[in-house]
Amino acid sequence: MTTEAEDRPVILWFRQDLRLADNPALTHAAATGRPVIPVYILDPGSTVRPMGAASLWWLDKSLRALDASLRERGSRLILRRGDSEAELRRLIEDTGAGAVFMNRLFEPDAFARDADIAHGLQTEGVDCKGWNAALLRAPGGVLNGAGQPYKVFTPFLKALLAAAEAPPPTAGPQALSTPAGLASDAIEAWALHPTRPDWSGGFDWTPGEAGADAALSTFVARGLKSYSVGRDRPAEPATSRLSPHLHFGEISPWRALHAARDAVAEGRVPAAEAEKFVAEIGWRDFSAHLLHAFPQMTAAAFRPEYDAMPWREDPAGLSAWKRGRTGYPVVDAGMRELWTTGFMHNRVRMIVASFLIKHLLIDWREGERWFHDTLVDADLASNVQNWQWVAGSGADASPYFRIFNPVIQGQKFDADGRYVRRWVPELGRLPDRWLHAPWTAPPEVLASAGLRLGRDYPRPLVDHAEARARALDALKHVVAGRDVEGD
Known part of the structure; x- marks a missing residue:
């Protein structure tokens, strides 16, 4: 298929930028005045x-919403x-497209793949252009005085x-003009819903650009005014819930900031x-x-000395953690919420x-993999x-000696027990005094609450004091010579 260069369509390659507003690749594609071919490619190897x-x-859900907006x-x-x-x-061959516009991905593998694709197509006369639509500043644009990436957040x-x-x-x-007759998969054929089991029945979300706008408006109107305190109270609707919308690019981070x-x-x-x-x-x-800047951090410790950590193999403990059956109510509430x-x-x-890391001494990579599979906002960089x-x-990590006491954390941030009672209903009748440490409750209190430890709710997998001591001992392999403290 041959056409004049100025009439050749532009392929608009959507990835983690599933929105129309504040989308530089789309804005530039539309500005050419040429037909635009919006495409999303599901590439497991990307x-x-x-x-x-x-x-x-x-x-x-997000692709369906984007298609409806187009x-x-x-368009479509x-x-x-x-x-x-x-x-x-294949699209270029079928349509005679003369350009591919995209918003850039910065995960190392995807970044390298995009560069290879762009180089190959450009040598064949296909114009390839990319923009930053995902971050406030593209990587490489914020360096320290030595011209190196920052390793400290502030x-x-x-x-x-x-x-x-x-x-x-x-x-x-x-309005957007898109050629007719282009082959497209049916999204139903992709079978993207979880199976064996389908555990998505409780997902109360509205993916898509409109859902992102609504989440931002709700947060600014309600949660933002007391954000610094409310963000630590799990029973309160005080967080923005924007993370999945930001990850899939349904809203610009600049829009949230403004x-x-x-x-x-x-x-x-x-x-x-x-x-x-x-x-x-x-x-x-x-x-x-x-x-x-440091792609190895997905598989190895950012600080290499931490790869000497003597992790434990504990399949039963890992399974109990995933299922919310550790015996520590605030931990179990979180895992069940997830x-x-x-x-x-x-x-x-x-x-x-x-x-998981310090009480059970299970490798952080096990937890990261579980979060990657079960979080709707599973962003690789943020998760790792x-x-x-x-x-x-x-980088700029929590001090190695910080080992949260899950009982104190529960008492401090869920003092009235609303969060725990929502997600661990078997503890619902237990008084606040005992809620975050049910094994300390007198037998008559447990009986009055209709609770049989070890049957209705598990006893703790580990004793906090013993687990803390074990973790600090293990950390000596990594941080020999440092003062050991606790919190």
Whole structure:
């Protein structure tokens, strides 16, 4: 198929940018005035590991929402499955497309693959262009005085906010011309819902650009004004719940940042609360920059000495942790929330991760893999960075001696027990005094609550004091010579 260069279609390759507003690749494609071919390619080999089951559930809904938005503008989303380069070449051959526009991915494997594809196509006369639509600043754009990536968050955030330049907001085109007759997979044929079992029945989410907008509006109106405190209270609806929307690119991080700061300017939110939220957006950037610069951190400790950690093989303990049967109520509540909703509260993520790593001495990579499969916001960079932060092995990590006491954490952040009672209903009648340590309750209290430890609810897998001592002893292999403390 041959056409004049100025009439040759532009392929718009969607990936983790499933939105129309604030989408630079789409804006530039529409501005050419040429036909635009929106395509999403499901390529299991495109990243370090395939998407997990919860992410695939989200992808199904998000692609449907994107297709509906495109159809409202006279276009549609073409779905292809297979090797990305092969499918792009097939589209180019079928349509005579003269350009491929995309928003860039920064995970190392995908970044390298995109560069190879772009180089190959450009040598054959196909124009390939990419933009940053996912981060406040692309990796490589925030470096320290020595020209190296930052490894400490606070100076990174300061440099990021000083260097990042907000792109102009765009609403997306009102109309888009797409050639007719292009072959597309049916999304139903991709079978993206979890099976054996289908555990997505409790997923209470609205994937897609409209869902992202609604989540941001709700958060700014309700949770942002007390964010710094509310974000630590798992029973409170105080977190933004934007993480899956940001991961799939249904909303720009700049839009979230501006919404928070606009609320300050309008007198609706204290400045300190908005900036705490902005810092969390910055932490997302920090994770992405680190992974881009240090790709080995997906499989190895960022601090190599931590690979000497004497991890335990404990299949039974790992299984109990996954199922929310550890005997520590706040840990079990978090793991059950995850399985039921595809999400876990931020504070509880730290508690359950600390328990797996330091109480059970199970390798952080086991927990990271489970989160990757079960979280709807399973972002590789953030997931790996956060797990290594808890393990003490990451950049700017939690101190190695920090070992959360799950009883104290529960009492401090879920004092009235609403979170635990929601997700561990068998403890529902236990008084607050005993709720976070049911094994300490007198027999008559347990009987009154209708609770038989070891049958209705498990006894603790490990004793906290003994587990803490064991963890600190194991850490001596890694941090010999340092003072050992606790919290």
